[in-house]
Amino acid sequence: MLEANDTDALVAALLDSCCEQVLETMFFAPVLEPADPASSSGAARVDTRLTFEGKPSGAFEVDADPGVARTMAANFLGVEESEVNEQQVDEVLAEFTNMTCGSALSSLGCVEYFHLATPRTSRPVEFAPSINGVRRAFLLENGTLGVCLRVDLDGM
Numbered sequence: 001m002l003e004a005n006d007t008d009a010l011v012a013a014l015l016d017s018c019c020e021q022v023l024e025t026m027f028f029a030p031v032l033e034p035a036d037p038a039s040s041s042g043a044a045r046v047d048t049r050l051t052f053e054g055k056p057s058g059a060f061e062v063d064a065d066p067g068v069a070r071t072m073a074a075n076f077l078g079v080e081e082s083e084v085n086e087q088q089v090d091e092v093l094a095e096f097t098n099m100t101c102g103s104a105l106s107s108l109g110c111v112e113y114f115h116l117a118t119p120r121t122s123r124p125v126e127f128a129p130s131i132n133g134v135r136r137a138f139l140l141e142n143g144t145l146g147v148c149l150r151v152d153l154d155g156m
Contacts, residue, residue, distance in 0.1 A: 007153065011104075011134040015147055018103040019138060023145075026099060028075040029068075035144045037135035040065075045127035046089060048097045052105065054114035058151040060101040061131040062093060065143025066123075069093050072145075086123075094119035104149055 016034075023029045046069040049061045064072070066089075073092035074081040097119045105114055129135065133150030 007151070008134050010108075011149055011151060012136060014104045014107050015100075015134060015136045015149055018100050018107060019136065019145075019147055022096065022100045022103060023072075023138070023140070026076060027072045027096065029072055029140050031138045031140065033139045035137035035139045035146075037137040037146050037148075040127055040137065040144060040146045041129065042126050044123070044125050046093055046121065046123055047127055047130075048090075048093045048119045048121040049130060050097055050101060050119040051117045052101065052114045053117070055112035056105070056108070056114065056151050056153050058149065059131045059133065060097060060104075060150075061129065061133075061146075061148045062097045062100070063127055063129075063146045064093060065145070067142035068140050068145050071140070071142050072096060090121040094121055100147065101149070105151075108151070 020031045040063050045063040046066055047063045051059045069089045070081050070084055073084045073089045076092045131148045131150050133148045135148045137144050137146040
């Protein structure tokens with residue numbers, strides 16, 4: 001059985017790798033450098049969360065500066081940022097959440113099966129993380145993107 005610190009280090013490395021890959025290949029948004037995950041607390045964000053059940057179970061959360069979310073949506077949809085509405089931004093951030101969570105879980109190596117719930121998106125004026133897990137953040141062209149993964153490996 002992995003120790004908690006080993007598990008956190010593994011999850012952090014997976015988040016770094018999976019986020020960078022999904023951002024670059026599907027959203028044409030390269031990671032410029034790591035960012036401080038705590039810097040998003042208290043700021044206006046677009047926030048998307050999902051839970052997953054199976055072996056393992058847990059939760060995943062993505063929070064983004066509104067400008068980052070809009071740029072990601074435009075890049076994903078292949079349109080100008082001015083053509084993207086808030087519903088499309090929410091839907092695309094939910095899709096990023098699905099892709100990245102699925103990629104990270106599939107890369108864990110100890111996964112037997114899992115089912116992702118439908119992501120839920122909100123726009124808090126003062127963001128506060130709702131998931132206690134491994135948090136990572138990345139500086140992109142128009143701001144920051146944060147992710148958090150909680151993986152419950154106890155039942156494995």
